[in-house]
Each structure stands twice: as C-alpha cells, then as structure tokens.
Amino acid sequence: MSQPIVELCAVDKSYGSNQVLKNMSFSLKAGEVLGLFGHNGAGKSTMMKLILGLIEPDAGSVVALGHTPTDMGSQTYRRQFGYLPENVSFYDQLSGLDVLSYFAKLKGYRTKEVKRLLNDVGLTESAKRAVKTYSKGMRQRLGLAQALLGEPKLLLLDEPTVGLDPVATEDFYHMVDRLKDQGCAVILCSHVLPGVESHIDRAMIIKKGKQVTLGTLKELRHFAELPVEIKVRGVQVSTLPSALMNYVQISTKSNDPSVCFYVAQQEKLSVLRQLTQLPDIQDLDIRQPSLSDLYSYFQSEEAQTVTTEAQTQSVPLASRVEVTV
Amino acid sequence: MSQLLIVASKEFKDGFRNRWIIAITLIYAIFSLGLAYFGSAASGTVGFTSLETTIISLASLAVILIPLIALMLAYNTFVGEYEQGTMLLLLTYPISRTVLLLGKFLGQAVIMLVSAILGFGVAAMAIIINGEVDTTQALTAFSWFIVSASLLGWIFIALAYVISLSVKEKSQAAGLALVVWFFFVLVYDLGLLALLVVENGAISTQFLSSLLFFNPTDVFRLINYQVINASEYSGVLQLAQGNGNNLFSLLMVMSGWIIIPLAISSIIFKKREV
Incomplete structure (x- = not known):
C-alpha cells in the first residue's frame, strides 16, 4: 500500500460562529482524481486552503505529501503541488511570460520550463503581451500553466474550466489524464458537471460543510438508486x-x-x-443517471437519510451493483 | 536569500515600469536645482547663495515631499495584492511571509535610493561643476542628504506597510496614508510648538527635545542641520540646538523607525487570514 498523498482526518473548521467544515475525512492516493462538488459556500475552497496550508483546522488533522501543510518546514511541500485558485488573477501590467517566470523563480524552476508550459497551454504567441489584454480563457490557461510548474505530485484545481472554450476544456482534461498517468493526484472542484465524469475516479459531494457522499460514480449511482x-x-x-x-x-x-x-x-x-x-x-x-443527476439528488433534502442507510450496508449492495450496472 | 532578491527585483522592475523611478528622480532634480539657484529669488537675488541655505531649504521641502512619495509608492503593496487575488497564490508558494515582506521592502527601498542618488546627485554635480562651493564640503553635505532622505523614504514605506496590511480595501489604505502624512508633517510639530508655549519652562528642555525623536521628519532635518553645522535652527528644531546629538545616534533613531514598523507589519502579515 502506498502512502496517501492527502489525508484529512475528522477536520472541523469554523470562521467565528460559522462552522464551514464538519468532521471531514478522506484520503487521496497517487494517480487518483477526486472531483469535489458542492454549492457555493459549501466548504470546497476552505478544504483547499487547509490542504494548501493557508489555514489551520480547528480539530482533526491534515497531512499532504507527508507534511503538515501549515508547518514552518513545509517549504519543500510547497514546491510539490500546483494550485489554481478560482477566478485566478495576475499582475495585469506584466506579460504572460514575465508572470510565469516570476512564479517559476519563486518555486525554483528555470525559464526553459516556462516556455514549454506556455507552449503546452497554447500561449506562446501571446506570451509577450500584457496580461491585461488577455481574455478570460487565456488567463485561465496561464493559471493552469502556473499550477503545472515543476510537474507537481498534487494538483488542486478550483473551477479549472471556467472560461475555457470546448476545445481548450478537452485539452485541459487530456492534460489531467496525462498527469494522472504520471502518478499525480488531483483534486478538482467544478460547477460545470458535464464532461467531468469521465475524468474523475471518485466524486465527493459536500453540503454545508458536511460530506454527503464519496465514492466512484458507480457507487454513487448505487447509493442514490436513481x-x-x-x-x-x-x-x-x-x-x-x-x-x-x-x-x-x-x-x-x-x-x-x-x-x-x-x-x-x-x-x-x-x-x-x-x-x-x-x-x-x-x-x-x-x-445512466449523470453526474448532474446525482449531484441534484445528493443536494436535495431526502438524500441525507438514504445515503447514510446505503453507506452502512454498502458492502453487500456494492456486489449487487457490479451485476446490475 | 535568493527568494528575497526575486521578490525585490520584481518590485524594483515594477517601479521602473510604472515610471516611479523616473518621476521621483525628476521631482528631486527639479526641486533641488530650483532651490539651489532660485531659492533666494524672494529676496531679489537669483543664483546660487550658499550650501547651508540650499541644504536647509532642501530639507524643509524634502520632509513634506519624501514621506508623501514613499506613502504613495507603498500604501498599495499588500492590500493591492489581496484585492486583486495574487496574494492567495503567492502565499501557496514556497516563500515565507517575512521573506516576502522584506523582499518587497528591499525592492521599494532601492527605488527610493536610486531616485535620491540620481535626483539630488544632479543638483550636487551642478553646484560643484560651477565651482561655487568647496567640493569636499558639498559632497559630504549631499551624501548625508541622500542617505538621510533615503532613510526617511524607507521609514514611510515601512509605515505604509503597517497600513497596507491592516486594512481590507485600497481606498482605506490611501486615506490612512494621508492621515499619517498629515500627522508627521504638520500636526506633530504644531502640537510641540503649542506645548512649548503652554508649558512656559515647566518641562525640561531635555525632555522636550527628546520628543523630536518621535517624529522621523524632525530627525531627518536634525541630521542635515548637524552635517551642515547650521548656525540657526528653525522652528521646533531649536529645542535640539546645541544638544550635541551625534549623527550616529540620530541614524540609530531613524533605523528604529524602519525596524519597528517592519516588525509590526510582519506580525500583522503572519496573523492575517487569506
């Protein structure tokens, strides 16, 4: 058994009196892609910030690539992951090349890498233009290039396909598939559900800071009995x-x-x-019920009871799923 | 160490790209040349008067201008990155907040230094080349002026960081920066003068003159009065005339005015959530 890349254990997090995450646990292995789905404010970004080491959990533990992310000595950890924030923004007056070079230098990588990445995301021609002239999609692609600096072992992507056209979205998912094959673990938050399903290994649906369900699509379909x-x-x-x-x-x-x-x-x-x-x-x-169907189902009120029931007896039922699906 | 330089060089290049360096240099050059040659126009003479008059009037103008320039250069440094969202990304990079803060400070400090050397250097060269003063004396006075002007600029950059890290919006930072400027440049000395009038000898001069150390703009002027060996101190600075504050201790006070705000900024930065 290989060490999990990310492991959250009974994590609670509150901002003031507002509890954002409740008893959150999951683990992620190398080469695994986890889709993280939930409404705005469900706790997706908070979960990413915990893994990034930007905030500390109130209770429970977070371990990523063998480090506690908030530790002072986690600088080596920070070189090994890539992060694409939601609505990524950059220094508008700088060119795409300058922006990416700056981030690459901070991570300790060379300019050669930067040119290759710009080429990978299709920004070579506009590399010398100021970022303020970029379209939403181009910014998003620059953000991706930034997240991919230095072949990360863990990728945290918050709404990665927002603003991308269908071709760029397809390219993006190919890139995720390729990284996954190289053993990179990926956590992917998205609101755009169609298209995601074939690229994720497991999906986690969260609602008001609580994990509603976690499993492969096959398992989710079974739990939901749609x-x-x-x-x-x-x-x-x-x-x-x-x-x-x-x-x-x-x-x-x-x-x-x-x-x-x-x-x-x-x-x-x-x-x-x-x-x-x-x-x-x-x-x-x-x-078959799509990810969108499953998402709406699990977000609806009745899901709560059904899931817990299904999860408690998941072993015998899961074997039945193999036959029926 | 290298990361400090990466951040510093980005800040410096930004200053270059945004025309900060050229603008500050031009302002310094114009007002120092102007004061050197037209400073006595009001009394009916045009042309260079004396090194002492030049340095003293330069210092009086610099205490107004340099804090304003430094605050404008730096007030946006952190709140701007928080607002545009780049701070979130930066903080996930392998760089500690202290190094990030010091790197930004170093970059902006070099901007102030380079502009001071170029801008005031031009005036010094003009005066020396025209042969109107003793070269060594002029070089010494201007070197001290450039050093102390840079220190003054760095102090207000450090103060701007405290502001920039304490507020949530750019506009608040700009407003607070203006308040800080107004306080140190105008209010503090007026308050001190008022105190002098009211106390009427009840408080020791020793104590009153030490109050000057709590205003970096006064310390800056004291350094330059000291260097030029001025015959007459102006305004509240008279409190310190003949006190024998040596240059070294004045420089220490200036350094304290840089280190303490930087330390406070660093603490706020570490506690601030993204």
Whole structure:
C-alpha cells in the first residue's frame, strides 16, 4: 500500500460562529482524481486552503505529501503541488511570460520550463503581451500553466474550466489524464458537471460543510438508486402492455414523439427485453443517471437519510451493483 | 536569500515600469536645482547663495515631499495584492511571509535610493561643476542628504506597510496614508510648538527635545542641520540646538523607525487570514 498523498482526518473548521467544515475525512492516493462538488459556500475552497496550508483546522488533522501543510518546514511541500485558485488573477501590467517566470523563480524552476508550459497551454504567441489584454480563457490557461510548474505530485484545481472554450476544456482534461498517468493526484472542484465524469475516479459531494457522499460514480449511482432512463421511439403509450405502463413518464415536451421509461437498475434488463419485443419500436436510448443527476439528488433534502442507510450496508449492495450496472 | 532578491527585483522592475523611478528622480532634480539657484529669488537675488541655505531649504521641502512619495509608492503593496487575488497564490508558494515582506521592502527601498542618488546627485554635480562651493564640503553635505532622505523614504514605506496590511480595501489604505502624512508633517510639530508655549519652562528642555525623536521628519532635518553645522535652527528644531546629538545616534533613531514598523507589519502579515 502506498502512502496517501492527502489525508484529512475528522477536520472541523469554523470562521467565528460559522462552522464551514464538519468532521471531514478522506484520503487521496497517487494517480487518483477526486472531483469535489458542492454549492457555493459549501466548504470546497476552505478544504483547499487547509490542504494548501493557508489555514489551520480547528480539530482533526491534515497531512499532504507527508507534511503538515501549515508547518514552518513545509517549504519543500510547497514546491510539490500546483494550485489554481478560482477566478485566478495576475499582475495585469506584466506579460504572460514575465508572470510565469516570476512564479517559476519563486518555486525554483528555470525559464526553459516556462516556455514549454506556455507552449503546452497554447500561449506562446501571446506570451509577450500584457496580461491585461488577455481574455478570460487565456488567463485561465496561464493559471493552469502556473499550477503545472515543476510537474507537481498534487494538483488542486478550483473551477479549472471556467472560461475555457470546448476545445481548450478537452485539452485541459487530456492534460489531467496525462498527469494522472504520471502518478499525480488531483483534486478538482467544478460547477460545470458535464464532461467531468469521465475524468474523475471518485466524486465527493459536500453540503454545508458536511460530506454527503464519496465514492466512484458507480457507487454513487448505487447509493442514490436513481432510475435508468430508457427513451423509446415509435411506440404509442396507449398500446403498451400494462407491465410496462408503470415505468412510463409522460414527457412534458408535447412535440417529443418518444416515450420515456424510468427503470430501477435491477429491472433494467427485464424491461429492455420487453421493450425490444414491441412490434413498432424504431429506436431506443439508454441513459445512466449523470453526474448532474446525482449531484441534484445528493443536494436535495431526502438524500441525507438514504445515503447514510446505503453507506452502512454498502458492502453487500456494492456486489449487487457490479451485476446490475 | 535568493527568494528575497526575486521578490525585490520584481518590485524594483515594477517601479521602473510604472515610471516611479523616473518621476521621483525628476521631482528631486527639479526641486533641488530650483532651490539651489532660485531659492533666494524672494529676496531679489537669483543664483546660487550658499550650501547651508540650499541644504536647509532642501530639507524643509524634502520632509513634506519624501514621506508623501514613499506613502504613495507603498500604501498599495499588500492590500493591492489581496484585492486583486495574487496574494492567495503567492502565499501557496514556497516563500515565507517575512521573506516576502522584506523582499518587497528591499525592492521599494532601492527605488527610493536610486531616485535620491540620481535626483539630488544632479543638483550636487551642478553646484560643484560651477565651482561655487568647496567640493569636499558639498559632497559630504549631499551624501548625508541622500542617505538621510533615503532613510526617511524607507521609514514611510515601512509605515505604509503597517497600513497596507491592516486594512481590507485600497481606498482605506490611501486615506490612512494621508492621515499619517498629515500627522508627521504638520500636526506633530504644531502640537510641540503649542506645548512649548503652554508649558512656559515647566518641562525640561531635555525632555522636550527628546520628543523630536518621535517624529522621523524632525530627525531627518536634525541630521542635515548637524552635517551642515547650521548656525540657526528653525522652528521646533531649536529645542535640539546645541544638544550635541551625534549623527550616529540620530541614524540609530531613524533605523528604529524602519525596524519597528517592519516588525509590526510582519506580525500583522503572519496573523492575517487569506
């Protein structure tokens, strides 16, 4: 077993009377990507600041790359991680090259590295222009280059894809995948849920400072027990056998000719068998609950009880999930 | 050590890029040349009068101008980085807050020093080249003037840091900087004068003259009066005339005025949450 890169153990943090994190625990291994999701003010940034060593926990412990981040001797630790803050900003009057060179020097890296990184994020041509002339996306890419200085072992990315166009977003996720393959651990906060799912190993959803759920998407789908959506074209609701009628939900969009069935994971195969035998069927789409669906579910009120229940008996259920998903 | 220099050189380059160095140099050069050659225009004569008159009027103008320049240069140093968000990023880098603070101070201190050497140096050269004074005497007086002017600038940079780290917004820092300037440049000496009038000999002169040490602008003027061996001290400075404060102790007082505010800034910086 390798040492975890980041380990939080029963961490509490308050600002005055406002408790921002409650009993937060998790660990992250090398080469693992953790998605951190929650509403604004849920405690995502506070968690990052704890790992960065900018603030100290009131209770519990934080260990990152074998260091306590707030320790005076953590300067070596600080060379090994990269951080992209939310709404990153730089010295506007300096050029992109100057900004990145300054940060590289502070971290003890050379200018050669800077040029390579600027090239990686596609800023070579505008490297000599002042940052104030940069678009939001360009600033974000400069922020990424800054976070990637010196091949970090741990990356903390707060809303990394905000302001990036689809191509740049795709490039960014490729970069994350590559770093992950090299053994870099990544914590990624995002509000933009579509697109993230295929790049994270586990997701943690937090709500008002508390961890609501933590697991792989497969596990989360299981905890949530959200139905699979099966969209069928060519059938008439009126002609459906009564066994299938229970799963139908009439579309609110009246011009949509397809019929939607919402089926529990366990019943998916049996329902599919019945559907494919319908004589008029033209087409069929299956959609697993997406990260967005899971997010809304876990943020909703009823999630609290369901999750704790599911987590307590997760072992036997998890084996069932393997079969059903 | 190297990180100190990285931060310092960035601050210095910023000062260069923002035209601070050129602007301060020009201001210094214009007012020192102006005072040297037109300082006595009011009395009907134009041209260089004497080294003593020049240094004394330079010192009187410098106590108003230099604190203002230094406060303007530095008030934004920390609150600005907090406001624009770069401080959050900087503090996650492998650099301690003390080194960051000292690096910024070093960079801005060099800006004040270089401008003083260039700006006042021009006036010194003009006076010397024209052969109107004894070269050694002029060089000594101007060297001390440049050193003490730089010290005065550094003191107000350090005071600006205390302000910059104590407030949440730039505009508050600017307002407080103005209050600090007003206090040391005008209020303090007026208060001291008022005290002199009221006490009417009840308080020892020894004590009263030591009150001058609590205003760095007075200490700055005392240094220059001392160097030029001025025959007549002006205003509240008369308290210290003939006191025999040696230059070394005056320089120590100036150094204290740099070190203490820097230490306070460093403590505030360490306690401040991002």
